[in-house]
Amino acid sequence: MSRAFVKETDGEERADGAPERPISPHPNYVTPAGLAQLQARVAELSAERQRLLGDESVAAKQQLHRIERELRYYDERVISAIPVDPAGQACDRVHFGATVEVEDEAGHVQRYSIVGEDEADAAHGKISWVSPLARALLNAEVGDMVTWKRPAGDKELHILAIHPYR
Template identity: 85%
Template sequence: MSRAFVKETDGEELDDGAPERPVSPHPNYVTPAGLAQLQAKVAELSAERQRLLGDESVGAKQQLRHVERELRYYDERVVSAIVVDPPTQPSGRVHFGATVDLEDEAGHVLRYTIVGEDEADAAHGKISWVSPLAQALLNAEAGDTVTWKRPAGDKELHILAIHPAG
Protein backbone atom coordinates (compact mmCIF):
# COMPACT_ATOMS: atom_id res chain seq x y z
CA MET A 1 0.00 0.00 0.00
CA SER A 2 1.22 3.48 -0.77
CA ARG A 3 2.37 5.51 2.25
CA ALA A 4 0.44 8.44 0.79
CA PHE A 5 -2.76 6.97 2.23
CA VAL A 6 -1.48 6.20 5.73
CA LYS A 7 -2.12 8.81 8.36
CA GLU A 8 0.91 9.38 10.51
CA THR A 9 0.78 11.22 13.77
CA ASP A 10 3.01 14.05 14.79
CA GLY A 11 3.05 12.88 18.40
CA GLU A 12 0.23 15.14 19.51
CA GLU A 13 -2.47 12.59 18.74
CA LEU A 14 -0.79 9.53 20.22
CA ASP A 15 -3.16 7.55 22.34
CA ASP A 16 -2.28 4.43 24.24
CA GLY A 17 -5.81 3.14 23.63
CA ALA A 18 -6.39 2.43 27.29
CA PRO A 19 -9.91 3.11 28.55
CA GLU A 20 -10.66 5.17 31.63
CA ARG A 21 -10.38 3.24 34.88
CA PRO A 22 -13.85 2.12 35.92
CA VAL A 23 -15.20 3.67 39.10
CA SER A 24 -17.03 1.35 41.45
CA PRO A 25 -20.81 1.73 41.63
CA HIS A 26 -20.68 1.19 45.42
CA PRO A 27 -20.47 4.01 47.96
CA ASN A 28 -16.82 4.93 48.44
CA TYR A 29 -16.43 4.19 52.14
CA VAL A 30 -12.89 4.75 53.39
CA THR A 31 -11.12 4.76 56.71
CA PRO A 32 -9.26 7.95 57.67
CA ALA A 33 -6.03 6.16 56.69
CA GLY A 34 -7.62 5.19 53.36
CA LEU A 35 -8.51 8.81 52.61
CA ALA A 36 -4.93 9.83 53.42
CA GLN A 37 -3.67 7.15 50.99
CA LEU A 38 -5.94 8.46 48.25
CA GLN A 39 -4.84 12.04 48.86
CA ALA A 40 -1.18 11.00 48.81
CA LYS A 41 -1.73 9.23 45.48
CA VAL A 42 -3.32 12.39 44.02
CA ALA A 43 -0.33 14.46 45.21
CA GLU A 44 2.12 11.92 43.75
CA LEU A 45 0.33 11.84 40.38
CA SER A 46 0.01 15.64 40.29
CA ALA A 47 3.77 15.98 40.82
CA GLU A 48 4.44 13.42 38.11
CA ARG A 49 2.08 15.26 35.76
CA GLN A 50 3.92 18.54 36.37
CA ARG A 51 7.25 16.84 35.68
CA LEU A 52 5.99 15.36 32.40
CA LEU A 53 4.36 18.57 31.11
CA GLY A 54 7.71 20.06 30.18
CA ASP A 55 8.97 16.98 28.34
CA GLU A 56 8.15 17.00 24.61
CA SER A 57 9.31 13.45 23.87
CA VAL A 58 6.80 10.92 22.53
CA GLY A 59 7.43 8.62 25.50
CA ALA A 60 6.73 11.44 27.97
CA LYS A 61 3.51 12.34 26.16
CA GLN A 62 2.32 8.74 26.37
CA GLN A 63 3.27 8.57 30.06
CA LEU A 64 1.46 11.88 30.63
CA ARG A 65 -1.76 10.41 29.22
CA HIS A 66 -1.42 7.47 31.60
CA VAL A 67 -0.74 9.75 34.58
CA GLU A 68 -3.67 12.02 33.70
CA ARG A 69 -5.99 9.00 33.43
CA GLU A 70 -4.85 7.77 36.86
CA LEU A 71 -5.20 11.29 38.27
CA ARG A 72 -8.81 11.52 37.04
CA TYR A 73 -9.57 8.22 38.75
CA TYR A 74 -7.98 9.14 42.08
CA ASP A 75 -9.44 12.67 42.04
CA GLU A 76 -12.89 11.09 41.67
CA ARG A 77 -12.18 8.67 44.51
CA VAL A 78 -11.14 11.51 46.85
CA VAL A 79 -14.21 13.59 45.94
CA SER A 80 -16.57 10.65 46.44
CA ALA A 81 -14.94 9.39 49.66
CA ILE A 82 -17.22 8.81 52.64
CA VAL A 83 -14.99 8.64 55.69
CA VAL A 84 -16.08 6.08 58.26
CA ASP A 85 -14.26 6.44 61.54
CA PRO A 86 -14.03 2.81 62.75
CA PRO A 87 -13.87 3.64 66.50
CA THR A 88 -17.35 5.18 66.21
CA GLN A 89 -18.84 1.93 64.88
CA PRO A 90 -20.89 -0.27 67.22
CA SER A 91 -18.82 -2.79 69.15
CA GLY A 92 -19.59 -6.47 69.44
CA ARG A 93 -20.35 -6.95 65.75
CA VAL A 94 -18.17 -7.09 62.66
CA HIS A 95 -18.19 -3.64 61.07
CA PHE A 96 -16.29 -1.52 58.58
CA GLY A 97 -12.75 -1.01 59.86
CA ALA A 98 -12.83 -3.96 62.29
CA THR A 99 -10.22 -6.69 62.33
CA VAL A 100 -11.67 -10.19 62.59
CA ASP A 101 -9.98 -13.40 63.70
CA LEU A 102 -11.50 -16.47 62.04
CA GLU A 103 -11.01 -20.19 62.06
CA ASP A 104 -11.73 -22.21 58.95
CA GLU A 105 -12.92 -25.82 58.75
CA ALA A 106 -9.33 -27.09 58.71
CA GLY A 107 -8.48 -25.24 61.92
CA HIS A 108 -6.43 -22.51 60.24
CA VAL A 109 -6.66 -19.14 61.99
CA LEU A 110 -7.06 -16.17 59.65
CA ARG A 111 -7.14 -12.44 60.34
CA TYR A 112 -8.78 -9.84 58.09
CA THR A 113 -9.50 -6.13 58.37
CA ILE A 114 -12.51 -4.75 56.48
CA VAL A 115 -11.58 -1.58 54.59
CA GLY A 116 -12.56 0.52 51.57
CA GLU A 117 -12.17 -0.77 48.03
CA ASP A 118 -9.04 1.26 47.28
CA GLU A 119 -7.47 0.22 50.60
CA ALA A 120 -7.94 -3.51 50.04
CA ASP A 121 -4.76 -5.58 49.98
CA ALA A 122 -5.48 -9.27 50.50
CA ALA A 123 -1.78 -10.10 50.86
CA HIS A 124 -1.79 -7.92 53.99
CA GLY A 125 -5.15 -9.12 55.31
CA LYS A 126 -7.13 -6.06 54.19
CA ILE A 127 -10.35 -6.93 52.38
CA SER A 128 -12.84 -4.66 50.66
CA TRP A 129 -16.16 -4.18 52.41
CA VAL A 130 -17.92 -5.25 49.18
CA SER A 131 -15.99 -8.53 48.86
CA PRO A 132 -17.93 -11.77 49.37
CA LEU A 133 -15.88 -12.52 52.48
CA ALA A 134 -16.59 -9.14 54.08
CA GLN A 135 -20.26 -9.41 53.16
CA ALA A 136 -20.42 -12.78 54.93
CA LEU A 137 -18.77 -11.29 58.03
CA LEU A 138 -20.50 -7.92 58.38
CA ASN A 139 -22.81 -7.68 61.44
CA ALA A 140 -21.83 -11.13 62.74
CA GLU A 141 -20.71 -11.55 66.35
CA ALA A 142 -17.84 -13.42 67.97
CA GLY A 143 -18.84 -17.07 68.25
CA ASP A 144 -20.94 -16.99 65.06
CA THR A 145 -20.25 -19.26 62.11
CA VAL A 146 -20.70 -17.66 58.70
CA THR A 147 -20.68 -19.07 55.19
CA TRP A 148 -18.23 -17.50 52.75
CA LYS A 149 -19.69 -18.06 49.28
CA ARG A 150 -16.76 -18.59 46.90
CA PRO A 151 -16.44 -19.74 43.28
CA ALA A 152 -14.30 -22.62 44.58
CA GLY A 153 -17.10 -23.66 46.91
CA ASP A 154 -18.64 -22.40 50.12
CA LYS A 155 -16.45 -22.26 53.20
CA GLU A 156 -17.61 -22.18 56.81
CA LEU A 157 -15.76 -19.73 59.05
CA HIS A 158 -16.04 -19.43 62.82
CA ILE A 159 -15.55 -15.92 64.22
CA LEU A 160 -13.09 -16.11 67.10
CA ALA A 161 -12.72 -12.41 67.93
CA ILE A 162 -13.55 -8.94 66.68
CA HIS A 163 -11.02 -6.18 67.24
CA PRO A 164 -12.37 -2.66 66.77
CA ALA A 165 -10.06 -0.30 64.91
CA GLY A 166 -8.26 2.52 66.54
Protein backbone atom coordinates in the same frame (compact mmCIF):
# COMPACT_ATOMS: atom_id res chain seq x y z
CA MET B 1 -11.83 9.55 2.33
CA SER B 2 -15.44 9.27 3.42
CA ARG B 3 -16.25 9.98 7.08
CA ALA B 4 -18.19 6.69 7.11
CA PHE B 5 -14.90 4.81 7.51
CA VAL B 6 -13.42 6.91 10.30
CA LYS B 7 -13.78 5.60 13.84
CA GLU B 8 -15.45 8.10 16.13
CA THR B 9 -14.69 8.00 19.83
CA ASP B 10 -17.60 7.34 22.15
CA GLY B 11 -16.24 9.50 24.94
CA GLU B 12 -14.84 6.56 26.89
CA GLU B 13 -11.41 6.70 25.22
CA ARG B 14 -8.86 9.46 25.52
CA ALA B 15 -6.18 10.66 23.11
CA ASP B 16 -3.87 7.78 24.03
CA GLY B 17 -6.55 5.21 23.13
CA ALA B 18 -6.79 3.78 26.63
CA PRO B 19 -10.24 3.57 28.21
CA GLU B 20 -10.91 5.37 31.47
CA ARG B 21 -10.49 3.32 34.65
CA PRO B 22 -13.91 2.11 35.74
CA ILE B 23 -15.35 3.68 38.87
CA SER B 24 -17.08 1.31 41.27
CA PRO B 25 -20.87 1.65 41.50
CA HIS B 26 -20.68 1.10 45.29
CA PRO B 27 -20.49 3.90 47.88
CA ASN B 28 -16.82 4.82 48.37
CA TYR B 29 -16.46 4.12 52.09
CA VAL B 30 -12.90 4.67 53.31
CA THR B 31 -11.08 4.41 56.61
CA PRO B 32 -9.05 7.46 57.69
CA ALA B 33 -5.91 5.60 56.52
CA GLY B 34 -7.58 4.80 53.20
CA LEU B 35 -8.48 8.45 52.60
CA ALA B 36 -4.90 9.45 53.40
CA GLN B 37 -3.64 6.86 50.89
CA LEU B 38 -5.94 8.25 48.19
CA GLN B 39 -4.84 11.82 48.88
CA ALA B 40 -1.17 10.79 48.86
CA ARG B 41 -1.67 9.07 45.51
CA VAL B 42 -3.25 12.24 44.05
CA ALA B 43 -0.29 14.32 45.30
CA GLU B 44 2.21 11.81 43.89
CA LEU B 45 0.49 11.74 40.48
CA SER B 46 0.17 15.54 40.40
CA ALA B 47 3.90 15.92 41.05
CA GLU B 48 4.69 13.40 38.33
CA ARG B 49 2.37 15.24 35.93
CA GLN B 50 4.12 18.55 36.65
CA ARG B 51 7.50 16.94 36.01
CA LEU B 52 6.37 15.59 32.63
CA LEU B 53 4.59 18.71 31.35
CA GLY B 54 7.71 20.34 29.90
CA ASP B 55 9.09 17.18 28.28
CA GLU B 56 8.23 16.98 24.58
CA SER B 57 9.54 13.45 23.98
CA VAL B 58 7.14 10.79 22.71
CA ALA B 59 7.80 8.62 25.77
CA ALA B 60 7.04 11.51 28.12
CA LYS B 61 3.81 12.32 26.30
CA GLN B 62 2.69 8.69 26.53
CA GLN B 63 3.54 8.59 30.20
CA LEU B 64 1.72 11.90 30.73
CA HIS B 65 -1.46 10.43 29.20
CA ARG B 66 -1.20 7.46 31.58
CA ILE B 67 -0.57 9.73 34.59
CA GLU B 68 -3.52 11.99 33.70
CA ARG B 69 -5.80 8.96 33.38
CA GLU B 70 -4.74 7.75 36.83
CA LEU B 71 -5.11 11.26 38.23
CA ARG B 72 -8.71 11.52 36.94
CA TYR B 73 -9.49 8.18 38.62
CA TYR B 74 -7.94 9.08 42.00
CA ASP B 75 -9.37 12.62 41.97
CA GLU B 76 -12.84 11.08 41.55
CA ARG B 77 -12.17 8.58 44.36
CA VAL B 78 -11.14 11.38 46.75
CA ILE B 79 -14.19 13.48 45.80
CA SER B 80 -16.56 10.54 46.28
CA ALA B 81 -14.92 9.28 49.50
CA ILE B 82 -17.21 8.70 52.48
CA PRO B 83 -14.91 8.59 55.52
CA VAL B 84 -15.90 6.15 58.25
CA ASP B 85 -13.97 6.22 61.50
CA PRO B 86 -13.96 2.68 62.90
CA ALA B 87 -12.72 3.93 66.28
CA GLY B 88 -16.19 5.28 67.06
CA GLN B 89 -17.96 1.99 66.41
CA ALA B 90 -18.72 -0.77 68.90
CA CYS B 91 -16.95 -4.10 68.53
CA ASP B 92 -19.95 -6.30 69.30
CA ARG B 93 -20.65 -6.89 65.57
CA VAL B 94 -18.47 -7.01 62.48
CA HIS B 95 -18.64 -3.64 60.70
CA PHE B 96 -16.75 -1.62 58.13
CA GLY B 97 -13.30 -0.94 59.50
CA ALA B 98 -13.28 -3.85 61.94
CA THR B 99 -10.54 -6.45 62.14
CA VAL B 100 -12.03 -9.92 62.48
CA GLU B 101 -10.31 -13.05 63.70
CA VAL B 102 -11.85 -16.24 62.26
CA GLU B 103 -11.18 -19.96 62.37
CA ASP B 104 -12.05 -22.32 59.52
CA GLU B 105 -13.09 -26.00 59.70
CA ALA B 106 -9.44 -27.11 59.56
CA GLY B 107 -8.54 -24.98 62.59
CA HIS B 108 -6.63 -22.31 60.63
CA VAL B 109 -6.96 -18.87 62.21
CA GLN B 110 -6.92 -15.76 60.01
CA ARG B 111 -7.34 -12.03 60.61
CA TYR B 112 -9.12 -9.80 58.11
CA SER B 113 -9.66 -6.04 58.19
CA ILE B 114 -12.70 -4.79 56.29
CA VAL B 115 -11.70 -1.66 54.39
CA GLY B 116 -12.57 0.44 51.34
CA GLU B 117 -12.18 -0.88 47.82
CA ASP B 118 -9.07 1.15 47.02
CA GLU B 119 -7.25 0.19 50.22
CA ALA B 120 -7.93 -3.56 49.97
CA ASP B 121 -4.77 -5.68 49.99
CA ALA B 122 -5.45 -9.40 50.42
CA ALA B 123 -1.77 -10.17 51.00
CA HIS B 124 -1.97 -8.04 54.16
CA GLY B 125 -5.42 -9.27 55.26
CA LYS B 126 -7.25 -6.13 54.11
CA ILE B 127 -10.44 -7.05 52.27
CA SER B 128 -12.88 -4.80 50.45
CA TRP B 129 -16.21 -4.32 52.18
CA VAL B 130 -17.96 -5.45 48.96
CA SER B 131 -16.01 -8.71 48.67
CA PRO B 132 -17.87 -12.01 49.22
CA LEU B 133 -15.80 -12.69 52.35
CA ALA B 134 -16.57 -9.29 53.90
CA ARG B 135 -20.25 -9.64 53.03
CA ALA B 136 -20.30 -13.00 54.83
CA LEU B 137 -18.66 -11.47 57.91
CA LEU B 138 -20.57 -8.18 58.17
CA ASN B 139 -22.97 -7.97 61.14
CA ALA B 140 -21.77 -11.27 62.64
CA GLU B 141 -21.00 -11.48 66.34
CA VAL B 142 -18.28 -13.30 68.27
CA GLY B 143 -19.23 -16.98 68.41
CA ASP B 144 -21.24 -16.92 65.16
CA MET B 145 -20.60 -19.30 62.28
CA VAL B 146 -20.79 -17.69 58.83
CA THR B 147 -20.67 -19.24 55.38
CA TRP B 148 -18.22 -17.75 52.92
CA LYS B 149 -19.56 -18.58 49.46
CA ARG B 150 -16.57 -19.17 47.17
CA PRO B 151 -16.15 -20.55 43.64
CA ALA B 152 -13.96 -23.28 45.17
CA GLY B 153 -16.80 -24.26 47.51
CA ASP B 154 -18.43 -22.84 50.59
CA LYS B 155 -16.28 -22.42 53.69
CA GLU B 156 -17.57 -22.20 57.25
CA LEU B 157 -15.88 -19.61 59.46
CA HIS B 158 -16.20 -19.25 63.22
CA ILE B 159 -15.94 -15.65 64.49
CA LEU B 160 -13.36 -15.67 67.30
CA ALA B 161 -12.84 -11.93 67.92
CA ILE B 162 -13.69 -8.48 66.60
CA HIS B 163 -11.16 -5.67 67.03
CA PRO B 164 -11.06 -2.02 65.99
CA TYR B 165 -9.08 -1.43 62.79
CA ARG B 166 -5.62 0.07 63.28
